Amino acid sequence: MIVRSLADIEGTDRDVAGATWQSRRLLLRGDGMGFSMHDTLIHAGTRTEMEYRNHLEAVYCIEGRGSVTTMGGDTVAIGPGTLYALDRHDRHVLTAKETMRMICVFNPPVSGTETHDESGCYPLVPPGEESSHA
Numbered sequence: 001m002i003v004r005s006l007a008d009i010e011g012t013d014r015d016v017a018g019a020t021w022q023s024r025r026l027l028l029r030g031d032g033m034g035f036s037m038h039d040t041l042i043h044a045g046t047r048t049e050m051e052y053r054n055h056l057e058a059v060y061c062i063e064g065r066g067s068v069t070t071m072g073g074d075t076v077a078i079g080p081g082t083l084y085a086l087d088r089h090d091r092h093v094l095t096a097k098e099t100m101r102m103i104c105v106f107n108p109p110v111s112g113t114e115t116h117d118e119s120g121c122y123p124l125v126p127p128g129e130e131s132s133h134a
Ligand code: 9YT
Pocket: 021, 022, 023, 024, 038, 039, 040, 042, 050, 057, 059, 094, 102, 104
């Protein structure tokens, strides 16, 4: 069994920052679960455009308020207790009115320190290779 707390991760190489977010990676590919799980902060007042072409992502908000908009779709309000799942690799924009704390699950799992490339996706890191910033 793996037991880990947020305090174990903060300030380590599992604590990964992007321009508008900070992702504390509780489970990564190397943990062997078949998915990764992140405790992520989306900073207040930011807008993040993403398109996870190589991954499926489910996002469960536990703190803070904002909205998510898919391209050509509606804007949906996000708050504590709301889940969105990008089951079609949807391009989307996340807008944080307040700092939002999200539990993010990725399939296939993120391997380490991946951050978004210019198109808003994470690279698919081949098995056995080191993860790296995109
Ligand atoms: C909600 C979202 O996708 N935020 C960007 C960071 C990412 N989810 C991560 O790596 O935790």
